Amino acid sequence: MKAIEISSFGAPEVLRVAERPVPVAGEGEALIRVSAFGINRPDVLQRAGFYPPPPGASDLPGLEVAGVIEAGDAQALAEAGLAVGDRVCALVAGGGYAQLCVAPVAQCLPVPEGLDDVAAASLPETYFTVWSNVFDRARLQPGETLLIQGGSSGIGVTAIQLGKAFGARVIVTAGSEEKCQACLALGADHAINYKSQDFVEEAKALTDGQGVNVILDMVAGDYVAREVECLAEDGRLVIIAVQGGVNAGFNAGLVLRRRLVITGATLRPRPVAFKAQIASALREKVWPMFADGKIKPVIHSVMPAADADKAHALMESNKHIGKIVLTW
Template sequence: MKAIAITSPGAPDVLRAIERAAPVPAAGELLIRVAASGINRPDVLQRKGLYPVPPGASDLPGLEVAGQVVDGDAAALAAASIAVGDRVCALVAGGGYAELCVAPVGQCLPVPRGLSDIEAASLPETFFTVWSNVFERAHLQPGETLLVQGGTSGIGVTAIQLAKAFGARVIATAGSDDKCAACVALGADHAINYRTHDFVAEAKRVTDGRGVDVILDMVAGDYIARELQCLADDGRIALIAVQGGTAAQIDAGAVLRRRLTISGSTLRPRSVAFKTAIAKALRTHAWPWLEAGRVKPVIHQVFPAAQAAEAHTLMESNQHIGKLVLTW
């Protein structure tokens, strides 16, 4: 099969097209002929040598794919009501930048009705991450307010739409007026340009001083102390990345007095059982929203797989809105 490999840690040009033997599905796995592969920020970190591959996972980058099932564990396929020939999208721990990819059956979902393989490939990583952190860890409820940091990222566009479909109010931050407008177009009730406005003051203003209930944060660093000021009493921060650094100085007394929660998680190293449970929740709750058009994939640009380096360059420029996808 053809694949895109990281030849050494470094800049985007270390991504090279290679040929290697096709993977063989083990017990509980299926083999997908990949039509499209989603690109995510962890792929960039792995390329730079900053995100180690979990034990047993492919060394190839790529955490989500969509395509056609071509082989697999017959018993596992039958138990999941998946058949050879079905179109699926899948969350994987690696190996997504390839023509063929193995995936645990429980981490596979049918391509939502009406969606292309390119659209489906943009779903798993962000949908699993947002569902796990916003709805399960931070327990966002209908009628509550969610603040999404980085509203035009792949995670951001997913969080805005899922929270609105769930009945929450959404505030998003972004780095330009155009990106703020894109957040509002996706359903955000308010968008804050963090380069020209203090997001703490703005979040307080648009909530009449109450603050927000949940914050989805991929920045960390000095953002955490500021985010604690944004929270309403009993508010929760769901931390999913540390793009702004790992060190934070906070007012622990305020956390105690106001019953605040800071929660963090990473998805890639979690167990297949954990991810399977998220897949079931998405199938029940989010997939009907996708099929009804209430939530839509947001694709900024599609690249032939051979142009993976160009796609990574664009991702690192932070000029995109939504997802970048490779096709095979």
């Protein structure tokens, strides 16, 4: 099969088309013939040498795929209500940049009604991540206010739509007026241009000084201290990436007085059983919303797989709004 491999750590140009053996599906796994796969920030970090795959995972990048089940554990497929020939999208720990990819059956979901494979390939990584962190870990409730850092990113456009779908008030930050308008068009209640506005002051003003209940943060670093400042009592800060650095200083007194929770998680190394619970929740509570039109994929660019280097360069430019998807 053809695959996109990392020839050496470095700039996007290190990605190259290569021939690889077809992987074999083991117990509890499915072999998917991939028609489309999504690009995510962890892929960029892995290519640069900063995010090695977890033990046992493929060295090929790629965390989400869509296509047709070609083979697999018949019992596991039957128990999941799936079969050979079904169209699915799946979350994987690696190996997605290939024409064939093995995925745990428990992390496979039917392609939502009305979506093609390109749209489906844009879903797993961001929907698993947002559900796990915003709803399971941060326990966002209807009527609460969610602040999303980087609202125009793949994670951001997903969090906006899910936050609104489940009854939250949504505030986002973004780096341009174009991105702010795109977030508002997706349903965000307010958009803050972090290059010209102070998100702490704006968040406080928008909540009458009370602060926000949940923050989804991909920056960390010096953002953490500012985020602590704009959390309401019993507020929850969830850190899912550290693009601004791993070190943070903050006012611990505010954490005590306001009973704040600062937490974080990475999804990729978690066990299949953990991800299976997320998949089950998504299938029951979120997937029907695509058919109802309550939520939709947001795709910025679709490129051929051979242009993986261009896709990575686009992601690193931060000029995209939504997801970048590659096809075979």
